[in-house]
Structure formats: structure tokens, C-alpha cells
Amino acid sequence: MKFYKILFASLMLAGCSALSATTPLNYYNYMETALSFKNYNERTHTAQLKEFLLLDPTRVEWCAAFINAVLEENNIDSLNTPDASQCSQCEQGKMHPYPLAARSFLHWGMEVTGPPQYGDIVVFPRGSNTFNGHAGFYMGSVYINNKHYYQILGGNQNKQVSLKNFRANRALGIRRPIR
Numbered sequence: 001m002k003f004y005k006i007l008f009a010s011l012m013l014a015g016c017s018a019l020s021a022t023t024p025l026n027y028y029n030y031m032e033t034a035l036s037f038k039n040y041n042e043r044t045h046t047a048q049l050k051e052f053l054l055l056d057p058t059r060v061e062w063c064a065a066f067i068n069a070v071l072e073e074n075n076i077d078s079l080n081t082p083d084a085s086q087c088s089q090c091e092q093g094k095m096h097p098y099p100l101a102a103r104s105f106l107h108w109g110m111e112v113t114g115p116p117q118y119g120d121i122v123v124f125p126r127g128s129n130t131f132n133g134h135a136g137f138y139m140g141s142v143y144i145n146n147k148h149y150y151q152i153l154g155g156n157q158n159k160q161v162s163l164k165n166f167r168a169n170r171a172l173g174i175r176r177p178i179r
Helices: 002-020 029-036 046-053 063-073 102-107
Strands: 121-125 133-144 147-154 162-167 173-176
Touching (some): 029 063, 029 147, 046 063, 133 162
Antiparallel strands (some): 133 147
16 A cells, blocks of 8 residues: 555656646636635634735735735736736836736736636726725626626625625626736
8 A cells, every 4th residue: 555655646746747847827726726715804814814915904905915816826927917917007017006906907817808707807896986996706607686696706805705796797897817
């Protein structure tokens, strides 16, 4: 039995090093990271969220920080990556000037004009101010009382990482990582 464990471990290590240089990045791995934080909240997981987000979630609106951290954990350009967004306010060679603003994701990645796919980032308005917003990862769609909702996995939804329904017709935009 010990021999098989050693053989399996050796094959896995050899396979990992051999595949890492040639295997394309699986962009959906980032959803595993996002889901691993589900139910983390500001009160009982403050230290873990601070370490992951690089900010204090009890003092800062953190939905965009959560998306950035998830993307960065999976080696995908975020709003913190220079030249990762197509924004008129962005200087060449610099990161987005507002990486913690949810609506900044409207300038990130590629625009999705059809229905969202699992893992897409959906941006919604928040309040009447045109600067405020909310963003999260699309998980699926549901209909409640004949109204279409997007199920969004996001940070800072009731002060935690959670799954929440948002009216689909309120979405400001849908974005997808550039592959």
C-alpha cells in the first residue's frame, strides 16, 4: 500500500511539473476559490478576510476587493493589474484608478452581450448615485414570481460572502476574463 501511495505521489508531481508549462489556464478554477469563501463574514472571519482582501472588510465596501482577490489568487488580471482595463480614466501602464469600485468592472475583461455564463462578473447599481454599485460572480438564473433573477456569489452581501438573487434587468453589464 505504501508503494502505491509513493508511486501516485511521484506521478502527480511529475505530471504537475510537466503540465504546468503547456496546459492553458483554466479560468473557471477561480470559482473554486470564490466558493471556498462562501459564508465567511466580517464578524467571525475578519482576520482571514483581511489577509485575503488586503483591507479591513469592517471599514471598506469590499465586493470589488473580493473579485480582485479571487482573480489574483488564480493569476488572472484584476483591476489592480496595469493595463487590464479598457477605461478612459486609466493611464497606460497603470492599474485602474478605482479598483475598489464595483462599477470599475464595467471596464475590465471582455463585454458579454448574450446571457451570462457561470463565473462571469455582473455589475449592478447601488442606490441612486452613478458611482456606487455592486459586483459579483454569476452562478445561475432563477425565476421568482415570473421575474428573472441572477444568482450572484459575492463579497459584502449582507456583510459576508454569500449567494444572493438580483433582478436580471437591473444588471449594468456582464464581463468575462479575456482568455
